Amino acid sequence: MNPTQYKAVVTFDPGTMPEFNSKAELVHQAVPVENKSTPWRSLVAYWILGLCNNFGYVVMLTAADDIIKNHSGSHDEEKGPRDCVYMSTGAILLADVLPALIIKLCAPFIPFFVHVRVALCIVVASAGFIMVAFSDTITMSIAGVVLTSFCSGLGEATYLQYSAFYDKNVLSTWSSGTGGAGVFGAASYTILTIFGMKNTLLIMLIVPITMGVSFWIILPRPSEEDQKTIEVQKRVNTEEISDPKTAFINKIKKIPSLMKYMIPLGTVYLFEYFINQGTFELIKIKNDFVDTKDQYHWLQVDYQVGVFLSRSSVNLFHVRHIWIFSVLQFFNVILFTTEAMYYYIPHFWIMLVLTLWEGLLGGAAYVNTFYRVSSETKEEDKQFSLAATSFSDSIGITLAGIVAILVHNKICDMPLP
Numbered sequence: 001m002n003p004t005q006y007k008a009v010v011t012f013d014p015g016t017m018p019e020f021n022s023k024a025e026l027v028h029q030a031v032p033v034e035n036k037s038t039p040w041r042s043l044v045a046y047w048i049l050g051l052c053n054n055f056g057y058v059v060m061l062t063a064a065d066d067i068i069k070n071h072s073g074s075h076d077e078e079k080g081p082r083d084c085v086y087m088s089t090g091a092i093l094l095a096d097v098l099p100a101l102i103i104k105l106c107a108p109f110i111p112f113f114v115h116v117r118v119a120l121c122i123v124v125a126s127a128g129f130i131m132v133a134f135s136d137t138i139t140m141s142i143a144g145v146v147l148t149s150f151c152s153g154l155g156e157a158t159y160l161q162y163s164a165f166y167d168k169n170v171l172s173t174w175s176s177g178t179g180g181a182g183v184f185g186a187a188s189y190t191i192l193t194i195f196g197m198k199n200t201l202l203i204m205l206i207v208p209i210t211m212g213v214s215f216w217i218i219l220p221r222p223s224e225e226d227q228k229t230i231e232v233q234k235r236v237n238t239e240e241i242s243d244p245k246t247a248f249i250n251k252i253k254k255i256p257s258l259m260k261y262m263i264p265l266g267t268v269y270l271f272e273y274f275i276n277q278g279t280f281e282l283i284k285i286k287n288d289f290v291d292t293k294d295q296y297h298w299l300q301v302d303y304q305v306g307v308f309l310s311r312s313s314v315n316l317f318h319v320r321h322i323w324i325f326s327v328l329q330f331f332n333v334i335l336f337t338t339e340a341m342y343y344y345i346p347h348f349w350i351m352l353v354l355t356l357w358e359g360l361l362g363g364a365a366y367v368n369t370f371y372r373v374s375s376e377t378k379e380e381d382k383q384f385s386l387a388a389t390s391f392s393d394s395i396g397i398t399l400a401g402i403v404a405i406l407v408h409n410k411i412c413d414m415p416l417p
Helices: 023-028 040-062 064-072 090-109 114-133 138-165 169-195 197-203 206-218 224-242 244-278 292-311 323-342 348-376 379-413
Strands: none
Touching: 040 064, 040 090, 040 114, 040 138, 040 169, 040 206, 040 292, 064 090, 064 138, 064 197, 090 138, 090 244, 090 379, 114 138, 114 197, 114 206, 138 169, 138 348, 138 379, 169 197, 169 292, 169 348, 244 292, 244 323, 244 348, 244 379, 292 348, 323 348, 323 379, 348 379
């Protein structure tokens, strides 16, 4: 008889359950058991959560060109020799990432009250969509983008931390879902704009609602076999509340060991978001099968397809040396920047192939990084490590937004080749 084929099942009488005294214990006291026969619910729920969490972020970036043009007017002094608005979509990128950067910086160091965080995400994301939809100034639009960014950053840090209570395969479905957000977010916005930007954004209010359904209804609570993990995390949270100063210092000391994950991921995001927000709107291939005014949108969609495919790939194969993605993405920076300057690529379909490749590299860097963090860190450090590593991509994106604005304006001033 093979003993590994059998497991003891322990049931509890509700009347004999222990009382919980600390705040940390309160976070986890309502933890129903996931039936072993339904682990698919965890995988499905995390895919949907990834989709919903990044959906608004992607939509705002896809709509960036429209947001700016809606409020910039058509005055000649606002355009360079290349007929490009001097306010780059990098400005929207900064509004779309700086709040996420701040919340990701704070989230790993504060106690983990998951239900409060998820509820806050839903409310703030809805407010962001509504504000941008009804905005009549660029300031109001950017404020709405900021709210959406806050939701995305808080959600990513929260769901990555919460994944420590589940099998690491939920990270692969989470990553796939975030990639799916890119495809569905960019494509749905591009298609639905026939109804106007306002109506499109109001239709998308269904996304925050779906997030709540996924977390509170579809996602089961951690299974019995994950009780050891739960106990470890409860102890960690208890220590954080009882002695926050020591817990903070200990977490700071752990950051250097995470640099092997954070630096490659951050540089990949620096390079790819510089490409997306610094060069995409400047690349205009005339007399092709896609009109020049639509090329920015379809490059965003194409990029997100690449991200989705590679973020869904970790269960098929994974790459340990994630620095390779940084090197390859740097060559893409050179390629896209010179194309934006000199217009030497003759056909738009070539740009689509190159953009798909760029997205594949970015998505692969993301999913392989978090897979390694989940596999290689200690159980008691896993929550913090996952959240802290997510901070690095926001740093890269923030730097990309700053550089994109500067380079964009320089290229705008260049004469046409």
